[in-house]
Amino acid sequence: MNAIRYILIICALSFLGFQGNAQNSKLKKAEAYFAAGAYYKASVEFEKVYVKVKDKKEKAAVGFKIAECCRLMNDAKSAQRWYERVIKANYNDPNTVLYLAEMLKMQAEYELASEQYKAYLQLVPDDKKAVNALASCDSTKKWLKSPTRHIIEPAKWLNSRENDFGPVYYKSDDVLLFTSTREASKGKKLNQVTGKFYADIFTTTRDRKGKWSEPVPVDGGINTEFDEGTPTFGSEFDVMYYTACRTNKAGQGGCAIYKAAQNTEGFGIGEIVPLFADSSVSVGHPALSKNGLKLIIVSDAEGTLGSKDLWLSTRKSKNDKWEKPTNMGNVINTPGNEMFPVWRNDTTLYFSSDFHPGMGGLDIFEAFQSKKGDWRIANMQSPINSSFDDFGIIFSTTSEEGYLCSNRDKFDNIFRFQIPPILFSVKGTVFNTDNRRPIEDATVQMYGSDGSFLEIKSEKNGSYKFKLKENTDYRFVTEKVNFLKGKGTETTKGYKNSKDFVVDIPMTPIEKPIELPNILYDFNKAELRPESMIALDKLVETLNDNPNITIELAAHTDYVGSDEDNLDLSQRRAQSVVDYLIEKGISSDRLTARGYGETKPKVIDEKMLEQYTFLKLGETLTETYIATLPDDASKDTANQINRRTEFSVISTNYKKR
Template identity: 40%
Template sequence: MTKPHYISSLCFLLIALAVLTSCGAERNMKKGEKYLALGEYFDAANEFKQAYQKIPPKQRDKRGVAAGKMALCYDKSLQTAKGIAAYRNVIRYNQAKTQDHLSLAQLLMKNGSYKEAAAEFQLVLDSMPDNVLARKGLESSKDAPTIKEQGSRYTVKKMDIFNSRRAEYSPMLFGDEFDQLYFTSTRNEAQGDELSGITGTKPADVFFSEKDDKGKWSKPEPVNGGLNTAYDEGVCCFSPDGREMYLTQCATDPSYPRYAQIVKSNRSDAAWSKASEVKLSNDTLSSFAHPAISPDGEWLYFVSDMPGGKGGLDIWRVRLTAGGFGGVENLGEPVNTPGDEMFPTFRPNGDLYFSSNGHKGLGGLDIYIAKIGKDHKYHLSHPGYPLNSQGDDFGMTFEGPHNQGFFSSNRGDGRGWDHIYSFYNPEIVQTVKGWVYEMDGYELPAAEVYVVGDDGTNEKLSVRSDGSFTKVLNEGVTYLFLATCKGFLNHKEEVRALTNPKESRDTTLQFALANISAPTLIDNIFYDFDKATLRDSSKTALDQLVTLLNENPNVTIELSAHTDYKGSEAYNERLSQRRAESVVNYLIEHGIAADRLTPVGYGKLKPKTVKKKLTEKYPFLKEGDVLTEEFIKALKDEKKQEICNQLNRRTEFMVLRTTYGLFDEQGKLKKQPKKKTEGSKKDLQEDGYSIIFD
């Protein structure tokens, strides 16, 4: 072969290779665009990277475009270091737009490169002086080193028991004792066989861990019962009563973008059901994610990019009603910004915690606290370092009223994986822990507790499945708590929070509610032997009955006394009648109107019927047993016989009416209902009678 022919053949080969390479790059670019449109950023980044590598260095424009696409996908898939390198290539090939400089600056903040980030933010402001995100970013880059140096009272610790080599995030404590932790994870134990095109890992599932009596957490396991699927599930929250779980689900569709949606699962027999969609809007082109229920159970907060927001992802809310969902509303400023606001959650005291990259911070997503002020507006604060870091910090959950719990962060992880951390802030907290239950019975989870404070507090508290509730108190405020439940009498308690307390203080309140339709035992009533004289040791229980009758002024009762089977029927009736009258006389002496009280001595005519609660103390008894003379004598054990006789020797009351004093002789209401007014007064109605208290 002559030299000219050799040169000609070589040129042809090089041209052919260039054409083939160019075609390959175009194919990769097209595949990358398809993945990008579907939101599958991990797969898209790989395609754009291959295209970039195939494009000859001399084709600077094309290389710059491919680098820009690659950088965007690395940014979205939390690969910070790769994203920074890609954006630098976009700049090197003179293809950078203002948005690229802004995105590079934000990634440099996540990398802790504050001086370099400041230079990029300044470049953006030079061409766009009104860019809010660049202005906030420049302030952040200048102040971040000082904020980190100052620190805070928070301490954080990485929780290795919960973490794997993949991502774990958005922990959420559950249970009356906060001894269960639910969280999202992409670890290998998650369902599904294919890797996610978004993250390059298994699709996320919801996992949980339990704490034993010694405080040790168990190895996390996936939630069973049909909650998890081959799709992405995660970022869950719970209704105040613990019966419903709201979470985010992102189903796969090869033809459409991945729009996140909120779904709901119900708890039955300690298992979570398969989730069903929660339809918050007719908008089918926006994402709905990151649900959070307000402590009073009246609002569902969530994140969406629907039209009408401030830009990026915003926090919205919708009212929860018995008939469904109300209209959605944007939280607006100062919470939402042109950036992204995500992962809302609540501390039990009502403070809203969320994460944002649009406010002044340390880099990435920072956690912010939004408190409602006396002007009924949100006021924001930044909890500082080390709760916040240069990475993404988000997904708070609180262990009761105290400022401790868990959150998630990708700080210090070179691959950008999120992990779960504990946090603790030793602040002084005053709380009330209350229990609502039936007198001589079990807890009342259907009860409602109203609280009014002389600082203007006026709210309804949710009661958990064990009948308990918790309220964080403000210093120096006097609170009135009223527990109500349909079919039961009300009960109220008053508590005053200390001013300038030196340490945390927990106050325990018991709300024992009397059943309106069944006899209620008055425990610890004692008489002299064979007499109707009340012993001094009875006064505590009787004073409590006085309080109950004063709290329920529209109630009349029958006050009954009972004896065991020993002695004649006539004698027992006379003795029990005198004893019932002794109790009534005590109540009258302490201000209870005589016409509200009816004393009756039943003697041995009404032996006690055993309730389930009593069987826990006396296992030889069964629910429904009637302690008749025949039943007692059939017991071979004399001690058991004496226990039954003691149970029969009792004093009880039964509600007769709930309308005392409400109507005049013509049957008309004596007082018309008062109009609701602003202030500390609360007007409640329950079972036909009204209580107004200051």
């Protein structure tokens, strides 16, 4: 925590003149620290008072102040413990329940937080912040279940053991400037408000091997013994705007926007950018548009809707003075805090808020301005946001990556994020439908709806693999001698995340007859039943996919009836199939109808054996063999197997006349 992070108005600290008894003196001292924003020192003094106080009401009041110090230092766990303690002591302030809910939410205890928000709303039914927060607990659960594709990792090469935040690209993606309170900062004294070193602006450079240099303070006159940070630039990078917080010997002061021009030594000495007529108004977190004509700042100036708002100042040209800032309105600003604005382009803004529905603490929001000037905002969701404070996001100019700041690892640290490219692939196995064995060296062709075409051979194990493109339909065709063509389909349309598809492609061998399933006729009749059309339509498709083949349609009967009747019936049935295929556009010279009656009983193969375990592999279902089966049900099944319609490929070099 530091003055720049929160843009505090730093108050006078004059502790030596306290009067009265020691306990009152410690209490006043603690209150003064608290008023100045020195929450760590305030908590130490409040705890000393807490131990001594005997009165239960006074003790609870001091405990509440300790809880507030912990909350404002982002120590959610300690704050939770103290809020629970004062609630148990019947401290009469509904905010204890609200803040307890917020601390639970910051620790991702969303169920418990929801309970406390509900309890608070019973005490203060119309509190919009609590209503939003309660609703956001449910939203957060959904966001955690379905996070965005962003990958987040700590930028260890930038972070120190102190606070590091507020990064900005300088001229290219290979140079970063950021804010840090590390020991290398210019001010060697501790900030009497924060207890930390004063913040300075540091820089680091990435070499050709991708390694970042050790961060060092920026050259020139920007950094002083006080706080400087959150730099921003226009597209020309000739002038830096930044936040600077100053205090006098009495401990009085505040934060302001400064600017410094680039020179041969780095940057010149900063000078205040006058924005408000009242110079005592504390402002910070500048965000300069790329064209240098719009400047967004954060302030609690008169007219602020909440604690801190975003304000917009404009100018007609870079040589003009900045106009008086105007509040950016209640679509962006809320009764809470809106901070850390960042322009991505001149119509898209990013900022953080602790009031808009979020996951806890400060959340990062995207705001897009329409041509009419209206703003539409959206939470960036998980994992960009967390239950802690998330802020200060920046984007690369060349790819979907960048940096953001968060205290999800206790301290303010810089995190790198990226959106990995959406990658699609398909793999599968080309296999024999009869025995499911892989087919080696089959030609596998891939046709894309975008006009793309690729061709490879299947491996020894029948496998193949292709890379796929986004938003594309694909058709796969396989070919090999003595097999019908195989095919499969897949699409990447509608997929928002990377995916590896699996499309196994069956191929039917043509060395023996291929049975057509579910070709049904009424008893002793040759007319096709309606349910037969599905299987025959698939045969039409097969013939169209393999325009070079001619086939024989063969119908077979069982042993019921005379040989002559069965031969005649099977011939008529085979002809019915041929007639149907011709109606569907298949040339008649590709089709031969043949009825075999009961002369070619079925031979049991491996595939059939899987379904009919009472039969034996290699057995022919002759009338004699069927008679040996143990029961009528088995015999009926064997006869049913013999009643079938098949086709055989009789040539593979057909050419249309």
